[in-house]
Amino acid sequence: MKEIRFENVWKSYGKTHVVKGLNLTIHPGERLVLLGPSGCGKSTTLRMIAGLEEITSGDLYLNGVKANDIPSGKRNVAMVFQNYALYPHMNVVENITYGLKVQKVHKDEIQKRLNAVLEMLQLKGYENRLPKDLSGGQRQRVALARAVVKKSDFFLLDEPLSNLDAQLRVSARKELVKIHEMYKQTIVYVTHDQIEAMTIGDRIALMNQGQLQMVDTPENVYNRPANIFTAKFIGSPPTNIVDMDYYDGKVMIGKQSFLLHPMWIRQINECNAKTFVFGIRPEHLEIYKTPQENTLKGTVKYVENQGSSYSIYINLEGHEVIAMSEKKNWHPGEMVYLKPKMDRIHIFDQESTQSIGYPQELDLNESSPMNHKINVETYLS
Numbered sequence: 001m002k003e004i005r006f007e008n009v010w011k012s013y014g015k016t017h018v019v020k021g022l023n024l025t026i027h028p029g030e031r032l033v034l035l036g037p038s039g040c041g042k043s044t045t046l047r048m049i050a051g052l053e054e055i056t057s058g059d060l061y062l063n064g065v066k067a068n069d070i071p072s073g074k075r076n077v078a079m080v081f082q083n084y085a086l087y088p089h090m091n092v093v094e095n096i097t098y099g100l101k102v103q104k105v106h107k108d109e110i111q112k113r114l115n116a117v118l119e120m121l122q123l124k125g126y127e128n129r130l131p132k133d134l135s136g137g138q139r140q141r142v143a144l145a146r147a148v149v150k151k152s153d154f155f156l157l158d159e160p161l162s163n164l165d166a167q168l169r170v171s172a173r174k175e176l177v178k179i180h181e182m183y184k185q186t187i188v189y190v191t192h193d194q195i196e197a198m199t200i201g202d203r204i205a206l207m208n209q210g211q212l213q214m215v216d217t218p219e220n221v222y223n224r225p226a227n228i229f230t231a232k233f234i235g236s237p238p239t240n241i242v243d244m245d246y247y248d249g250k251v252m253i254g255k256q257s258f259l260l261h262p263m264w265i266r267q268i269n270e271c272n273a274k275t276f277v278f279g280i281r282p283e284h285l286e287i288y289k290t291p292q293e294n295t296l297k298g299t300v301k302y303v304e305n306q307g308s309s310y311s312i313y314i315n316l317e318g319h320e321v322i323a324m325s326e327k328k329n330w331h332p333g334e335m336v337y338l339k340p341k342m343d344r345i346h347i348f349d350q351e352s353t354q355s356i357g358y359p360q361e362l363d364l365n366e367s368s369p370m371n372h373k374i375n376v377e378t379y380l381s
């Protein structure tokens with residue numbers, strides 16, 4: 001079955017609660033990424049699955065069996081750590097096969113698994129090298145290989161790529177996906193890197209301060225963030241979040257306002273929130289040099305080169321917001337006109353910080369995060 005289930009799990013050190021009431025089911029064979037800022041409890045959660053941390057209260061089920069008290073060695077898990085934790089005095093082959101020998105796996109079977117994994121992770125030719133004579137990328141592949149040969153139901157990885165440079169990370173991510181397609185283990189992958197989370201995860205579980213914020217596909221986490229924290233954490237530069245008032249079909253920001261599409265007016269009327277916060281991603285905030293219909297006026301503060309585009313930092317009624325542009329010709333002090341793409345806005349309940357939800361008409365899930373399918377601009381003309 002290969003399922004992992006947390007039921008109201010708490011982990012506390014004295015009076016410090018580092019995981020708070022976790023309810024989460026990780027489906028058989030999926031790649032779930034635990035994402036969140038430093039110290040939010042990701043590693044602790046992973047270590048509880050591995051049996052390396054005791055659970056303070058609540059229940060953990062592995063394959064439907066309560067596992068709170070099952071010792072680590074009997075949990076059928078393989079784990080890869082950030083620092084690889086290779087045995088320094090053993091060569092590549094010894095590192096990879098040590099665990100299997102301890103488990104008394106037959107030597108023909110060990111050889112078979114070893115050959116397969118050396119091939120898959122491009123370690124042929126390095127069999128007799130000690131870890132100190134390998135590059136960071138090769139060490140990381142040995143650590144992956146050592147975990148893979150165990151053929152465990154659960155494959156747990158704690159920031160396994162963080163010591164690699166950007167290029168090696170990309171190829172290592174591909175290798176990991178390849179391994180998963182071959183062995184179909186249930187993978188739990190800890191990272192604080194949202195790009196890694198987006199590319200590796202079937203689903204992302206975003207944590208903050210010991211609490212789960214949202215669990216969903218990368219597309220939904222990007223397109224329909226459940227709360228302000230998620231909207232700000234996912235995406236770079238982060239989502240613009242601005243206090244707003246709602247009045248007569250309009251979003252009021254300071255002294256300015258813009259008209260909402262009827263689908264959003266309905267959404268607001270049907271929700272229970274009384275006060276609101278407005279959100280728009282920089283890539284969904286159109287920027288113009290001349291006045292347009294239904295735009296907000298702001299002043300450019302400064303421009304940052306992002307390589308393929310520019311981030312324009314703008315003063316909007318005393319709030320700093322960011323818009324993106326492919327062009328460089330924006331200048332500090334210049335007046336600009338901003339138009340939020342109506343099918344890309346986010347509205348949150350100010351009190352709970354949760355999203356008020358998304359109009360039924362919006363169907364962004366099938367599109368890539370940068371595309372938007374429906375054209376709602378026409379209602380303004």
Ligand SMILES: Nc1ncnc2c1ncn2[C@@H]1O[C@H](COP(=O)(O)OP(=O)(O)OP(=O)(O)O)[C@@H](O)[C@H]1O
Nearest residue numbers: 013016018036037038039040041042043044045192
């Ligand atoms: N043995 C311990 N005693 C007290 N506090 C601890 C202990 N181990 C971890 N913590 C605290 O628990 C919190 C969660 O730690 P954890 O390592 O799970 O975070 P993380 O999200 O994996 O962070 P990072 O990305 O920095 O590794 C942190 O604030 C940490 O300081």
